Amino acid sequence: MGAAAGEVRAALTRFAARYADGRFFDAHEELETVWRRSPELPMRFLQGLIQWAVAFEHHRRGNAHGARALLDRALANLAIVPPGYLGVDIGAWRAAAPGLRAAFLAWERGGPRPDAPAPRFVPPAGPT
Template sequence: MEHQRDRDVEGRARNARPRDELGRPLPRGAEGVPTMPDDLSVTPEEALEQAQRLLDEGRPFHAHEVLEAAWKAAPEPERELWRGLAQLAVGLTHARRGNADGARRLLERAAVRLAGYAGHPPYRIDVRGIVEFVDAGGIGTPRLRS
């Protein structure tokens, strides 16, 4: 029997399957780690604090979810900044999953998006430091703020 895709009350596709610490879906009924709610609402300051904590804990997939929520809520002039930060976290997720090529591509895309904000980075985001982190190979944990 084919399983129908999970949907929210408005009919949007949602995946209710549990996930591992790197965001990979697990079989239904397996015990996963908590993920961020689909309707997460955070201020830019909260997003940066939560994302940094999650990155420091080795949970870049979850940091991506927080940064993606900020991206979706950001005003137009900041959208590419938040999109770049979300891509940074996804790139780190791919690196942790062993996908070096995918990680490199996403980290490079993130650096290009972020570089446009280097002159006047909002929220004390360390754009230059993040770009240097990517240029150095993206090993370790980046600092999001200076």
């Protein structure tokens, strides 16, 4: 059985709070349970959010390869969902993605660690 809509919305709200605080590992943990219990499309979307957060955790820890690899995986999963999916606006993420990918790739190839602030995440509106 899949995760209930209210449970997913509550997890996304908790994810947003941890992500906004720069607690990327903790943010990813907030989605783990609902991600594993979701049907295909929500699962891919939630997995993309998890991977995005983990990419920034790798950046924070100084792991260039991990940051670039997880960002690439996140982008692949997030590319398949329409704008506003599950009431979430990831427009800022999509706009930042090409520049972030280029910066992480240059870093992975030996360039300096980029100043790459995590773009804002807007959780779905509504009761949690």
